[in-house]
Amino acid sequence: MKIVTRSDLPSLRRSVDQGTEEQRRAVKEIITEVKSRGDEAVFAYTRQFDEVSLESLKVNPDEFDQAYESVDGEFVEILTEAAANIRSFHEKQLSQSWFDTSSDGTLLGQKITALDAAGVYVPGGTAAYPSSVFMNVIPAQVAGVDHIVMCTPPGEDGKVPAGVLVAARILGITEVYKAGGAQAIAALAYGTETIPAVDKITGPGNVFVALAKREVFGDVDIDMIAGPSEIAILADESAASTEIAADLLSQAEHDARSSSVLITTSAVLAEAVNNAVEEQLNDLPREDIARQSVKDYGMAVVCPTMQDAVDTVNEIAPEHLEILTSDPYQQLGKIKHAGAIFLGPYSSEPVGDYFAGPNHVLPTNGTARFSSPLNVDDFVKKSSVIAYSEEALKKNVDKIARFARLEGLEAHARAVEKRKERWK
Template sequence: MVTPALRIELLHDLTAAGERLEAIAERTGGSQSSEAAQRVDAIIEQVRTQGDAALLELTERFDGVRPDPLRVPPAELKAAWGRCPADLQAALQLAHRRILDFHQRQRPADLSVTGVHGERLGRRWRPVERAGLYVPGGRASYPSTVLMNAVPAKVAGVERLVMVTPPGSDGRVNDTVLAAAHLAGVDELYRVGGAQAIAALAYGTESIPRVDVVTGPGNLYVTLAKKAVYGRVAIDSLAGPSEVLVIADASANAEHVAADLLAQAEHDPLAAAILLTTSEALAAAVPAALEAQLQGHPRAAITRQALEDWGLIVVCPSLEDAALLSDRFAPEHLELQVERPEPLAERIHHAGAIFLGAWTPEAVGDYLAGPNHTLPTSGTARFAGALSVETFLRHTSLIQFNRQALEATGGAVLALAESEGLHSHAESVRLRLG
């Protein structure tokens, strides 16, 4: 059977392009999400009331295996590391070193200020006690996600890292994922995924402890579960399907651009891959390069569906127009394959991560550049950023007034309290001042 030629949308009209980008950003909304949210609520309630029994039943129902016991023995993590080929061990160690080095530089300093009247003011950072790390399974295994979640938690000083991940069809967790967990210092690892895993982390079960913060990407059900339990626990973000936006001029290599678009599209049928270019020739060459690279691709069906549903090429009059469209989309990953990427990067306001120049494929950010690869999606880069050390920290304000400071400011406190009709607020200051 001959596979039909790839159909990827091409636009020249910037108004139409902006509308299409907004539609792509909202691709996971609608009635499907509403129905899924109802199912997630039922799953969370089942786990909350039935604990481990619910986890076993739900995993058997959704994943086809019964993971009894739920916990992977710590010795198995160490054994998996030993089974790792030497070249893969070296790659994991290099990634771990680079991610660790970058995140160690993120640690915020405590703040201490002495006011004009001798009062002491400050902000103190402390780690959460327990963090829950979700690592997806299903279509692929993601040891890189283990490192990107566990390393900042370790740098923050979290005492107990609890990782959950779906088991494979054989009931086991992927060896490389186990090896990465060993390298990163994960304390406990459980064979459970989906909404039920998020519920277990939020409420606790007989086996899985309740945590303080839940991080890590997942499918629609995982994302909706994180949304539902937010408030009982903290979360990092509500991650949607992956996306890349490439801004390219005539200097860009069509094969490189195509490869980078495919690198996102192969994640998921809902992944988005977008090219904004000032070059008509590049816009014409990229679809052919995509088609050529799809021949024999091991994930061709998924990748082709993503490109045909959520792929887009826009020919822009200028790089300024491309930057405006990019900011409207606020991409998770933004590649600048242009002759002078630095000035263009300064023009960008909304992006999860920016990859500058022809020698910076997004894949280096996924694995070992150093900055975190857990990034805002679906337009949320307008107000959110990457997973960081601060995700696992909480800050507390410190306030210490002496009599002089209270005497100097007390009159203003009284005036403000009385303006709000809060008698005892005012009285608590008045009694001290006599």
């Protein structure tokens, strides 16, 4: 892990991965094929990319039963409790329609309506993610989305990981399809004979998933273009170096391109964390991935003052931010840009990943400057409601017509003036 001063700090804000020209071309071809050939194309790409031949795309009830039988009861209890925590948090986000009336009888308001259908992508590959099921499905359910479907790549045995299916069943999700990559995104966007089209697609994935989401955006909505995982830790000399190292590695093990950054006012702490990271890497099961991540994107930034350290955090705008200082609440108000903020030594980042309740689908690549975690509002739309009274129109019709003519829109002006005939 490199140790640098703030004055030597390279730019840590990475642009969203645009993929190579070859990758973009391949994704466009996959989407075109799925749109025209439907299930046939999804089966073909599953054979090509996942190296498995499927008889059916949809997970059947027996597979759900087998998944439940293959996991122990304690695991189910943990998942059930985590789901309850996540649901409780998201229920507090639920917005209500509102209406406001004025003395002249005009009614103005906002109507909240849930999306009709949402599609959740749960990644496969090097790990299985029941937590992704919870974080994407629960806010949609709380919002009131009636139809929620899930796509996830099959394993070499043609099955979906048991933990993913158990998580889906806990939430009452029965439509799970064995489809991954760009072909799954295309199927969710445009529909096939088996997989229904949806209004919004959420969930992380590899570069092909990200490129496909970018490509279908506009025909459907998406949550975000997620990049590799990131963690920044703001710490002073009061923090424990071994705990910081463990938390940095919790993100480094995700992906060789994950970013793990310590930002501190203590050069002594930076050196101790560097040593602890090296020591803890040695017996980490995903050592190769984590070590490459630390080598390429791991860093300790030593700042002269805490304000400089806070400014560095805001410049990075990290996905996850831990504040491990003697008084973390004192720094909280100074943080402008971070996806999720973890305060104090007992709020290790995985607490938020799995159990506390807030969503772990977070803005990456510095996009926390302008975007938010996945939440209930992502699964609703808002309609303005205008019920103008006769009294209000009489009062304002000439102003509205004048405004329209200032913009050169005569038909707009005449439309409101037409109502004057009622008053002759």
